[in-house]
Amino acid sequence: MNARKLLLPLFVSLALSACSDSGQGTATGDGAQAQEPPPTPVSVVGMKQGEHPITRVLPGRATAFRIAEIRPRVTGAIREIAFKEGSEVKAGDLLFQIEDDTYAAAVAEAEATVAKAEASVPSAQANLARYERLVNSGATQIEYENARVTLLQAEADVAQAKAALQSAQIDLDLTKIRAPFDGVTSISNVSIGNIVTANQTQALTTLRQLDPIYIDLTESSTNLLELRTAMSSGRLKGDPSRAKISLTLEDGTEYAQSGKLDMSEMVVSETTGTYQIRAVFENPDDIILPGMYVRATVTLGTESGYLIPQRAATRNARGELSAKFVTPENKVETRTFAVSQVSENNWLVTEGVADGHRLIVDGFQWIADGATVAPVEATVDEKGLVVQTPAGEASEPAAQQ
Incomplete structure (x- = not known):
């Protein structure tokens, strides 16, 4: 009996201890599940290869097509x-x-001199003709030669007088x-x-021709070398000498007229490492004035590759282009591209991407590599804004941006 009294409290104590341990285990498991965050939603666009324009945005200044200081x-x-x-x-x-009164008087005087000189010519001609008839019947050869020289002198006086008249007339016209x-x-x-x-x-005044008008652009020698490499390898299609050029004015508006390349200065500046390109634009309304700063977008040609919107890309410490993608397992990974070209508001790359790869275009700034995400199909409009694709619709490929 005494043994049963001793064992009963022991059984109760063990039962309470077991219940306590079971409750702690359940609470811990629920807490662990509650602390695991859900996948972060990110906006993605599908990649698709295509032919895209290669562009350069260059600073420029307007200069007159012709300029003359009037003196x-x-x-x-x-x-x-x-x-x-x-x-x-x-x-x-x-x-x-x-x-012009003095110059008009000089013209009148020169005209009189011409008339006087011309009046002596007929007499000299008649005198020479007479000696020609008499040269073998009484007139000496010397007399004949003197008559011929007199005529030549009279004709020379006329020519001299006419030249003086022409000079006086030029001064009067000036x-x-x-x-x-x-x-x-x-x-x-x-x-x-x-x-x-x-x-x-x-100068009395300065005259400037503004239609058409020149735009002097500045390009780096590094980009020139990259352009030549792309052309020699066959990647860049098109003739850069026929490049299409568009302008953005100082207030941010797009200029309606397109320009064309006029010339480039094949000398690189020793101080800035740049060279000059000159383009010409029609300017019928004199919107562009000499001295204005502009930004020119030059389309050099086309190249096959994949477009990465500028908003979706960054540069690493080595200056290489980098962007984040979503793997088939919905994990985040960063890719770097050693070679990239500017294509309007995008970067164009040719390696490290394939059709169907998903590029993160929004929300990537706060996501580390390896994180699990929930991709949301989207598009990027011409202004670089992300537009979510409605459920059930396929996303536009990035190559169409």
């Missing part, structure tokens, strides 16, 4: 300023009128200073009554 070629006082400062003028329009081509004038540096001299240092 006088004769001396005199300014009598008239015939243009409105800052206005458009046509080739041949009068810009300045210099006092008192009217005209526009050498269509353009826009600057301010006038002289006023009516000012004395100007032939070929003076100070």
Whole structure:
């Protein structure tokens, strides 16, 4: 009896201990399950190979297609300023009128000299003809030669007088200073009554032709070497000399006209390591003015590869392009690309990607390699914004961005 009294508390104690251990184990298991986070949703686009444009965005500055500093070629006082400062003028329009009375008098004097010289020619011709008839019947050979020289001198006097008249007429015409081509004038540096001299240092005004207009672009020599390598290997298709060029103005607007390559300076600057490219654009409304800064997008050709939107890519410490992809097991992995080209708002790569691979385009900044994710099909629009694809619809491949 005493033994039963001793064993009963022992059994109760063991039962309570077993229940306590069972409860702790259940609580621990539930907690472990609660702490495991669900897969992080990420936006992905499917990769697809295709032909895509290779582009370069280059800084540039506008310069006038033609520029002329207007200077006088004769001396005199300014009598008239015939243009409105800052206005458009046509080739041949009068810009300045210099006092021309003295030059008109010089022309009249030269005309009189011509008339006088021409008057002596008929007499010399008649005298020579008479000696030709008499040279064998009384007239000496010397007299005949003298008559011939007199005629030659009279004709030479006429030619000299006509040349002087032409020179005087040129000076008279130069008192009217005209526009050498269509353009826009600057301010006038002289006023009516000012004395100007032939070929003076100070320009009277400056004339600029703005339609068409030049855009001077700057490109690095490194990109030039990469371009030549791509062309020689056959990867880049197209003729860069016929590259299509578009402009973005200072306020961010797109210029409506497309330009074409005009020339490139085949010399690399020793200080900046760049070389100059010149493009020409139609500018009918004078929207682009000399001195404006612009950004030019130059389409050099096309290349086959895969597009990685710029928003989905980063650069590692070595400067290599890197992007994150989702594996078939829905794990995150980072891939690097030693060679990449700019294609509008994307990077174009040719290795390390295959059709159907899934590129993470949003949410990758906070996800480490090896993490499990929940891919959500998406697209990237022209502005680089991620657009979720509605359920049941296939995603647009990144190659179509």
